[in-house]
Amino acid sequence: MKNYRIGIFGLGTVATGVAKILKEQSHIYAEKFAVSFEIVQVVVHNLDKKRDPKTSGLTISDDPKTILDNPDIDIVIELVGGKTAAKTIIEKSLKAKKHVITANKDLIASQGRKLSRLASENHVGLFYEAAVAGGIPILRALSTSLASDDIEQINGIINGTSNFILSQMRQKQMSYHDALTLAQEKGFAEADPTNDVDGIDAAYKLQILADFAFGKQINQKDIQMGGIRTITQTDLQDVAELGYEIKLLANATIIANKLALSVEPTLVPKDHPLASVQNENNAVFVTGKYAGGLMFYGPGAGEFPTANSVVADLLSLVNSGDRPAVFNSHPDSEVSLAGPKDRIASRYIVLTVTNRPGAMHKLSAFFLMSNINFRNIRQYDPIGETTRVVIITYPASDAQLNPVKTTIKQARGVKIIHEFKLLIEPKGGQRD
Amino acid sequence: MKNYRIGIFGLGTVATGVAKILKEQSHIYAEKFAVSFEIVQVVVHNLDKKRDPKTSGLTISDDPKTILDNPDIDIVIELVGGKTAAKTIIEKSLKAKKHVITANKDLIASQGRKLSRLASENHVGLFYEAAVAGGIPILRALSTSLASDDIEQINGIINGTSNFILSQMRQKQMSYHDALTLAQEKGFAEADPTNDVDGIDAAYKLQILADFAFGKQINQKDIQMGGIRTITQTDLQDVAELGYEIKLLANATIIANKLALSVEPTLVPKDHPLASVQNENNAVFVTGKYAGGLMFYGPGAGEFPTANSVVADLLSLVNSGDRPAVFNSHPDSEVSLAGPKDRIASRYIVLTVTNRPGAMHKLSAFFLMSNINFRNIRQYDPIGETTRVVIITYPASDAQLNPVKTTIKQARGVKIIHEFKLLIEPKGGQRD
Ligand SMILES: NC(=O)c1ccc[n+]([C@@H]2O[C@H](COP(=O)([O-])OP(=O)(O)OC[C@H]3O[C@@H](n4cnc5c(N)ncnc54)[C@H](OP(=O)(O)O)[C@@H]3O)[C@@H](O)[C@H]2O)c1
Ligand SMILES: NC(=O)c1ccc[n+]([C@@H]2O[C@H](COP(=O)([O-])OP(=O)(O)OC[C@H]3O[C@@H](n4cnc5c(N)ncnc54)[C@H](OP(=O)(O)O)[C@@H]3O)[C@@H](O)[C@H]2O)c1
Numbered sequence: 130m131k132n133y134r135i136g137i138f139g140l141g142t143v144a145t146g147v148a149k150i151l152k153e154q155s156h157i158y159a160e161k162f163a164v165s166f167e168i169v170q171v172v173v174h175n176l177d178k179k180r181d182p183k184t185s186g187l188t189i190s191d192d193p194k195t196i197l198d199n200p201d202i203d204i205v206i207e208l209v210g211g212k213t214a215a216k217t218i219i220e221k222s223l224k225a226k227k228h229v230i231t232a233n234k235d236l237i238a239s240q241g242r243k244l245s246r247l248a249s250e251n252h253v254g255l256f257y258e259a260a261v262a263g264g265i266p267i268l269r270a271l272s273t274s275l276a277s278d279d280i281e282q283i284n285g286i287i288n289g290t291s292n293f294i295l296s297q298m299r300q301k302q303m304s305y306h307d308a309l310t311l312a313q314e315k316g317f318a319e320a321d322p323t324n325d326v327d328g329i330d331a332a333y334k335l336q337i338l339a340d341f342a343f344g345k346q347i348n349q350k351d352i353q354m355g356g357i358r359t360i361t362q363t364d365l366q367d368v369a370e371l372g373y374e375i376k377l378l379a380n381a382t383i384i385a386n387k388l389a390l391s392v393e394p395t396l397v398p399k400d401h402p403l404a405s406v407q408n409e410n411n412a413v414f415v416t417g418k419y420a421g422g423l424m425f426y427g428p429g430a431g432e433f434p435t436a437n438s439v440v441a442d443l444l445s446l447v448n449s450g451d452r453p454a455v456f457n458s459h460p461d462s463e464v465s466l467a468g469p470k471d472r473i474a475s476r477y478i479v480l481t482v483t484n485r486p487g488a489m490h491k492l493s494a495f496f497l498m499s500n501i502n503f504r505n506i507r508q509y510d511p512i513g514e515t516t517r518v519v520i521i522t523y524p525a526s527d528a529q530l531n532p533v534k535t536t537i538k539q540a541r542g543v544k545i546i547h548e549f550k551l552l553i554e555p556k557g558g559q560r561d
Numbered sequence: 562m563k564n565y566r567i568g569i570f571g572l573g574t575v576a577t578g579v580a581k582i583l584k585e586q587s588h589i590y591a592e593k594f595a596v597s598f599e600i601v602q603v604v605v606h607n608l609d610k611k612r613d614p615k616t617s618g619l620t621i622s623d624d625p626k627t628i629l630d631n632p633d634i635d636i637v638i639e640l641v642g643g644k645t646a647a648k649t650i651i652e653k654s655l656k657a658k659k660h661v662i663t664a665n666k667d668l669i670a671s672q673g674r675k676l677s678r679l680a681s682e683n684h685v686g687l688f689y690e691a692a693v694a695g696g697i698p699i700l701r702a703l704s705t706s707l708a709s710d711d712i713e714q715i716n717g718i719i720n721g722t723s724n725f726i727l728s729q730m731r732q733k734q735m736s737y738h739d740a741l742t743l744a745q746e747k748g749f750a751e752a753d754p755t756n757d758v759d760g761i762d763a764a765y766k767l768q769i770l771a772d773f774a775f776g777k778q779i780n781q782k783d784i785q786m787g788g789i790r791t792i793t794q795t796d797l798q799d800v801a802e803l804g805y806e807i808k809l810l811a812n813a814t815i816i817a818n819k820l821a822l823s824v825e826p827t828l829v830p831k832d833h834p835l836a837s838v839q840n841e842n843n844a845v846f847v848t849g850k851y852a853g854g855l856m857f858y859g860p861g862a863g864e865f866p867t868a869n870s871v872v873a874d875l876l877s878l879v880n881s882g883d884r885p886a887v888f889n890s891h892p893d894s895e896v897s898l899a900g901p902k903d904r905i906a907s908r909y910i911v912l913t914v915t916n917r918p919g920a921m922h923k924l925s926a927f928f929l930m931s932n933i934n935f936r937n938i939r940q941y942d943p944i945g946e947t948t949r950v951v952i953i954t955y956p957a958s959d960a961q962l963n964p965v966k967t968t969i970k971q972a973r974g975v976k977i978i979h980e981f982k983l984l985i986e987p988k989g990g991q992r993d
Binding site for chain 1: 578582586592593594690696697698701702705706707708709710711832834837838839844849850851852853854855856857858860865866869870872873875877881882891892
């Protein structure tokens with residue numbers, strides 16, 4: 130039986146779950162892997178805070194040195210969050226040759242590759258399964274079972290809050306505002322929901338996914354971003370009639386050997402598995418050249434699902450034997466990022482047009498200018514002076530569309546309300 | 562760079578895919594893992610058969626000794642199928658201290674634990690990700706990411722043929738017979754579809770899944786079996802109106818600390834992720850005490866998806882370092898099998914009743930006898946002499962239901978057409 134000594138930073142939602150699982154499952158881990166774990170020290174921010182009674186018995190301090198300077202601690206679990214204190218904790222731990230497990234998407238999103246390098250220089254492991262999609266074991270799957278494959282595309286519902294809001298709007302014909310309020314009441318959304326509804330949280334996770342699938346540390350500024358604040362009941366019903374659902378998707382797609390990244394409302398065909406992911410659940414759809422389309426579905430957050438991913442990392446770390454414990458198996462790659470010419474997709478475009486003879490003629494001229502072809506057009510009965518026009522185009526690039534948008538912005542009597550992409554469905558798992 | 566020498570038995574669908582992937586991806590594996598693979602020898606049944614031109618250059622023989630007696634071969638890939646020749650091949654390979662990778666569900670279903678023991682006695686690995694759900698990395702997920710959890714339930718759509726048939730019946734209002742013919746035309750079903758439509762193939766895979774999730778080698782006779790041959794359009798429409806889809810599910814559920822196993826048509830609520838799995842796709846829904854409900858979805862068969870799983874095993878094997886390469890991390894367990902009293906579920910029961918005053922009164926007396934409560938009853942307009950009655954019960958055990966079935970069998974004017982269970986939805990991922 131090998132005993133591992135653990136120091137945990139933080140004793141909030143996830144850390145409390147980790148402490149409980151380690152307590153409840155210890156006999157199982159002993160039997161399965163002949164290992165035991167001992168939480169030697171916990172470091173928190175506020176010593177006076179009341180803790181879950183199930184964590185009583187833990188040694189708690191507010192001094193980071195009690196972990197960082199303790200040579201008896203083999204493994205540090207960072208569950209503080211944020212980019213500042215956590216970064217110091219992780220760097221110091223790795224340099225002290227302690228393995229690190231974290232759930233910190235904010236930090237790993239931009240520093241994952243750098244910190245992993247620091248880990249391997251110090252011959253220790255850095256694992257962070259819980260940072261993406263909480264309880265879903267997607268990172269380890271990409272790093273092991275899909276290491277054999279050539280990933281072509283990733284599309285994920287990886288922000289539970291925004292998916293909850295869109296699902297409730299759809300199921301209960303609610304407004305965005307009411308669904309947001311409900312999400313806040315249920316504890317799924319914070320008072321300031323910006324990170325969730327504008328795609329920032331999903332972009333962090335996409336940065337990590339892209340690193341695992343394509344071997345590239347992504348900057349958030351290279352991700353095309355769009356949020357869900359302006360989506361209305363009318364939009365959801367329009368697209369449903371056309372056979373789609375609107376989902377806030379994180380997308381990483383190889384188009385013509387370039388990597389296109391976005392987090393944006395995306396039209397998903399009704400019969401696609403991502404379309405039926407409801408409420409706060411997450412799902413990541415991965416298309417591999419060989420494996421074809423795989424989807425990993427489950428809870429994207431929550432005390433126990435997230436803590437379970439942390440503990441799975443712990444077991445994986447101690448089971449990795451003499452091999453350097455590398456979490457992300459994808460080597461650095463030189464894939465370049467897609468430009469406006471490469472970003473090709475069908476579009477869903479909603480406009481309001483002043484109701485006047487020749488309005489549609491004028492509108493269609495704008496698109497003709499860039500050779501963009503319509504697959505579907507709906508013009509609705511005018512409300513007052515204006516009429517709503519909904520267009521689905523054939524595949525067109527941003528390079529084609531951008532001048533159209535600029536022209537429309539300058540034109541009178543016409544305004545673009547939305548411009549969302551349709552999900553690209555690659556072949557994958559080709560049979561020849 | 563470490564070079565591994567491989568011998569492959571078989572050069573059919575999957576083996577051809579493996580040879581192609583190893584050729585196309587070799588530079589990637591060299592870069593990622595500093596390994597190279599060399600297919601030293603292939604053994605087939607019929608030397609005269611024409612092979613895929615992309616496999617030209619391989620050394621092919623019909624003599625098993627060319628692999629088994631070749632001390633230069635480190636790894637044997639068995640892609641012959643069946644229980645006889647394959648068993649000899651695997652046993653001899655392991656005893657010759659060669660690692661083995663196979664996709665052979667028929668054999669592993671009953672011999673998995675025994676063969677794994679033989680492997681570990683000989684300090685080699687035995688991997689078989691492709692044996693369950695083709696391209697979906699479910700076994701490795703259970704063995705690694707979910708090793709930390711306590712699995713409560715597994716429900717899988719793991720026979721693509723029967724799911725294709727049920728999906729087509731549902732989408733196109735086809736009869737079972739027409740959908741089967743279509744499946745045969747598309748190459749999804751064999752001339753004799755017994756293994757697929759009666760649940761035998763799914764049962765093999767369930768045996769393997771149960772071993773990974775619960776640590777028990779299951780006998781096929783301990784699995785309650787039911788097939789899809791007798792399902793009609795009327796059934797699909799009945800259950801749709803009640804809010805369900807009928808799926809051929811493989812189920813392994815812990816009820817009151819006992820393990821209940823079945824492969825049978827099961828009613829899945831429409832908003833459950835398994836309900837929307839269409840056509841030949843597979844999906845395995847796993848409920849863990851901590852992780853909650855996770856679903857793994859993808860292609861359950863096909864040249865490249867299946868071959869990709871084989872190659873993933875290969876990489877996992879060569880990356881396992883000094884640790885004994887154990888594929889199934891669950892130790893032997895003493896969990897006992899559920900008996901009729903433990904098998905508790907709501908039921909969907911379809912009967913025909915001779916249309917006579919008091920018929921429903923008599924029918925309800927049968928169920929009252931066993932204290933079985935109805936949640937939903939529909940009696941349809943009679944066709945000729947008989948009327949169709951559809952009942953959904955509250956949870957009841959087989960022990961309660963069996964005497965009712967026996968009594969009904971002996972009674973006149975009433976006949977049970979179907980008795981399917983409703984999907985049990987466990988809590989899992991509990992938050993407290
Ligand atoms: N919650 C989820 O479902 C979920 C899902 C996926 C990933 N994550 C990630 O997991 C991490 C932890 O999340 P959480 O929900 O558990 O957070 P939380 O409930 O807010 O807990 C944070 C903990 O960190 C402690 N802390 C804050 N600053 C500290 C410092 N400088 N030094 C030591 N301790 C400090 C706090 O101490 P006090 O208790 O004394 O205030 C608190 O115990 C975050 O990175 C989050 O993004 C969470
Ligand atoms: N196909 C799938 O999508 C799929 C999915 C999951 C799992 N699997 C499993 O993968 C395995 C292979 O399936 P498959 O579809 O590739 O089968 P297949 O196309 O029928 O190929 C079988 C191969 O085995 C060879 N063979 C038969 N008996 C042999 C013997 N005694 N010695 C040496 N070679 C022998 C055959 O040789 P000849 O070519 O000379 O006849 C043939 O090349 C099976 O266990 C199957 O259950 C298949």
